[in-house]
Amino acid sequence: MFALLEDAGFKRVRSTVVPGFAFRKDSTRDAAEEYGVKAVLFTAQKPGV
Amino acid sequence: MTEIAVLQADEPAPLEGVIKGEVLRMYQEVAEHPEGEFHFYHGRQAAEMFGYEREWLDRAPPGAVASFAGVGNPHLRSRLQLGETVLDLGSGAGLDSIVSAWQVGPAGRVIGVDLNPTMCLRARAHAAASGVHMDCQEGRMEDIRLPDASADVVISNGVINLSFRKRRVIREVFRVLRPGGRISITDIVSAKQLSQSIVNDPKLWAS
Numbered sequence: 666m667f668a669l670l671e672d673a674g675f676k677r678v679r680s681t682v683v684p685g686f687a688f689r690k691d692s693t694r695d696a697a698e699e700y701g702v703k704a705v706l707f708t709a710q711k712p713g714v
Numbered sequence: 715m716t717e718i719a720v721l722q723a724d725e726p727a728p729l730e731g732v733i734k735g736e737v738l739r740m741y742q743e744v745a746e747h748p749e750g751e752f753h754f755y756h757g758r759q760a761a762e763m764f765g766y767e768r769e770w771l772d773r774a775p776p777g778a779v780a781s782f783a784g785v786g787n788p789h790l791r792s793r794l795q796l797g798e799t800v801l802d803l804g805s806g807a808g809l810d811s812i813v814s815a816w817q818v819g820p821a822g823r824v825i826g827v828d829l830n831p832t833m834c835l836r837a838r839a840h841a842a843a844s845g846v847h848m849d850c851q852e853g854r855m856e857d858i859r860l861p862d863a864s865a866d867v868v869i870s871n872g873v874i875n876l877s878f879r880k881r882r883v884i885r886e887v888f889r890v891l892r893p894g895g896r897i898s899i900t901d902i903v904s905a906k907q908l909s910q911s912i913v914n915d916p917k918l919w920a921s
Binding site: 666669670672673674675680681683685686687688689690693699700701702703704705706707708709711712713 | 896
């Protein structure tokens with residue numbers, strides 16, 4: 666996502682992992698951990714001012 | 715981070731129709747039966763976990779709170795100002811649109827986009843019950859029906875990862891933002907390439 670935002674032309678792209686995000690079911694949570702799945706908050710600005 | 719999004723890039727995918735149907739079904743299920751069990755936390759429990767202000771959750775219609783299915787809190791960094799125009803991509807049952815409408819005030823404007831017409835109806839009703847107005851467009855985030863440079867802020871919560879054409883979604887977000895406009899988007903990313911069995915599983919896309 667970070668790269669997609671930069672490629673589109675966004676500036677000041679920032680990302681922060683969302684604390685506390687987790688899947689509820691153990692099976693999904695385990696798979697998510699294995700693949701490094703996280704929730705992330707992205708902020709960015711369109712240039713021009 | 716590698717991301718689910720990049721794996722599919724802009725390529726048409728045969729599974730897209732199946733996945734789209736499952737995603738619609740899953741989120742409608744959350745809206746209609748919020749007491750149900752899902753792969754993800756939802757409702758007030760999830761919103762509190764992500765730092766939504768309790769005052770917002772007490773003030774919003776119970777249906778909007780119970781159906782909340784976000785993965786974070788875009789309002790933490792949205793810095794909305796009175797009078798701004800906000801686009802809520804994947805507005806669902808409307809909680810994030812309602813919170814945005816409170817922040818931009820009556821001089822501002824909130825526009826939701828959702829693939830599911832039922833969710834748009836629900837979001838509009840929840841907004842009205844909250845004393846605010848929101849427009850909601852039934853449509854795809856890959857083809858946003860707004861003019862260029864028409865939004866000050868785009869928010870989204872756990873939705874862009876569901877698109878097979880994420881690059882196109884981001885281009886559309888860029889297009890509809892005015893110069894100097896900003897985004898505050900929470901979403902799911904993956905550090906590793908997902909196995910084909912996961913990519914091909916509609917239920918996991920919808921979770």
